[in-house]
Amino acid sequence: MKQMSATQLDEFLQENTQEAILIDVREAHELANGMLENAKHMPMNSIPVHVEELESVKDSPIVLICRSGQRSAQVGQYLEQLGFTDVINLEGGMNAWAAQIDTNMRVY
Numbered sequence: 001m002k003q004m005s006a007t008q009l010d011e012f013l014q015e016n017t018q019e020a021i022l023i024d025v026r027e028a029h030e031l032a033n034g035m036l037e038n039a040k041h042m043p044m045n046s047i048p049v050h051v052e053e054l055e056s057v058k059d060s061p062i063v064l065i066c067r068s069g070q071r072s073a074q075v076g077q078y079l080e081q082l083g084f085t086d087v088i089n090l091e092g093g094m095n096a097w098a099a100q101i102d103t104n105m106r107v108y
Contacts, residue, residue, distance in 0.1 A: 001076040002088045006100040009063065009090055020061045021054075025075050026094070030067060034094060034105035044071045051082060061086045067108065069093040 004012060013020060013036075022039035024031070031041060042050050044066070054062070062084060064072035069091050076087040090097065098105035 001073070001080055002086075003073075003091045004063075004088055005091050006096040009088070009097075010101050012061075012088075013063075016061060020063055021057050022063045022065065023075075024065045025071050026066050030094075030108075033108050034098060034102065036065060036094075036097070039065060044075055047075050047078065051079075054079075054084070058083060059085050061088055063088045063090060065090045065094060065097075067093045068095055 013022075022036055024035055024039040024041050025044040025047065026041075027043055028041070035041070062079065064076050064079075064087065066072040066075075069089060070093075072093065073089045076089045079087050092099075094105065095107045098107045
């Protein structure tokens with residue numbers, strides 16, 4: 001699994017807007033703190049239910065996002081075990097994004 005800092009991910013997304021799949025694995029109540037544009041909300045515990053739906057993008061860049069990068073890393077390991085080939089974890093999660101990229105978002 002690739003790890004990307006908030007600044008690396010920002011650059012990556014600017015270059016790969018069409019092909020990158022963004023998945024936010026936080027709980028619904030956390031989304032009020034901000035969410036990346038075009039991200040799909042799939043709470044961590046619901047990922048197994050969504051695996052079949054994600055099969056069609058198995059080889060596309062899949063960016064996983066949570067608050068601090070821990071839950072998304074666990075989801076990334078799970079997806080890699082299932083054969084997903086281009087999994088990216090946002091290091092530091094949305095808190096890093098809020099601190100480094102979008103300072104209008106709240107660190108929580």
